[in-house]
Amino acid sequence: MPNPLHFPPAARPGARRRFLQQLGWGAALFTVRGAFAEQLARPTAWTTEGPFYPPKLPLDTDNDLIIVNDAITPAIGEIAHLTGRLLDAKGEPVRHATIEIWAVDGTGVYLADRANQSKFDANFQGFGRFLTGSTGEYYFRTLKPVVYPGRSAPHIHFKIKTKGQPAWTTQLFIKGHPGNERDGVYQEIGDAQARATVTREFTPLKGSTLGEQAAQFDIILGATAREDEQGNLRGGRRGPPPGGRRGGPPPGDNGGNPPRQ
Numbered sequence: 467m468p469n470p471l472h473f474p475p476a477a478r479p480g481a482r483r484r485f486l487q488q489l490g491w492g493a494a495l496f497t498v499r500g501a502f503a504e505q506l507a508r509p510t511a512w513t514t515e516g517p518f519y520p521p522k523l524p525l526d527t528d529n530d531l532i533i534v535n536d537a538i539t540p541a542i543g544e545i546a547h548l549t550g551r552l553l554d555a556k557g558e559p560v561r562h563a564t565i566e567i568w569a570v571d572g573t574g575v576y577l578a579d580r581a582n583q584s585k586f587d588a589n590f591q592g593f594g595r596f597l598t599g600s601t602g603e604y605y606f607r608t609l610k611p612v613v614y615p616g617r618s619a620p621h622i623h624f625k626i627k628t629k630g631q632p633a634w635t636t637q638l639f640i641k642g643h644p645g646n647e648r649d650g651v652y653q654e655i656g657d658a659q660a661r662a663t664v665t666r667e668f669t670p671l672k673g674s675t676l677g678e679q680a681a682q683f684d685i686i687l688g689a690t691a692r693e694d695e696q697g698n699l700r701g702g703r704r705g706p707p708p709g710g711r712r713g714g715p716p717p718g719d720n721g722g723n724p725p726r727q
């Protein structure tokens with residue numbers, strides 16, 4: 467598992483420092499309890515896992531999806547730095563949780579899309595994970611997501627695994643993307659407030675000559691999750707309604723269409 471705040475050695479000199487400066491890592495970004503309390507009422511919306519979680523994890527599962535193992539050639543696409551914290555309903559950090567992400571490559575193909583595997587960018591890791599520490603922070607370097615057939619809203623899948631709890635999934639969307647309004651999964655999330663919990667701005671990383679972007683996405687688990695004396699999470703959390711959304715099975719990850727396989 468990656469160490470907290472692990473930055474890949476392949477990152478260009480200066481990039482890490484710029485990134486830290488830009489986001490105020492460890493300082494202003496994570497000491498906004500007052501602001502947090504006001505928006506705390508709304509836990510992050512659950513969203514379907516979809517059909518493209520890798521059935522077999524890649525050998526490299528670290529938090530840098532742009533470089534596979536020690537490769538020299540990076541993935542093709544717009545680089546995006548994702549940061550945030552995993553929090554419980556009281557705003558307390560959730561530690562010892564595994565945050566997993568997966569998303570399409572720069573041309574819209576998933577690592578687990580077997581039908582289109584020959585088109586997948588072998589330099590894109592496609593999946594990554596991060597173990598939260600005492601502050602609940604996470605960091606990923608990945609691609610800004612793009613559309614793919616069946617989904618008009620670019621998104622990054624998240625799965626949260628905590629001891630003693632079923633895995634919980636959501637998807638992160640790009641604020642202002644015109645495809646959001648036409649996307650079946652996005653529309654099914656609920657009202658505008660619920661959608662806002664999974665929609666974030668991707669902003670240019672200042673000083674980056676490569677057009678890198680950054681997004682900050684705190685994930686707030688449901689109202690009753692809490693830690694017991696052993697540090698395990700107990701109690702419920704917002705998740706999929708029984709039997710899937712609206713009484714039926716989850717319709718998959720492609721806007722209600724059959725999986726593209």
Ligand SMILES: [Fe+2]
Binds near residue numbers: 516518617621623719
């Ligand atoms: Fe997807």
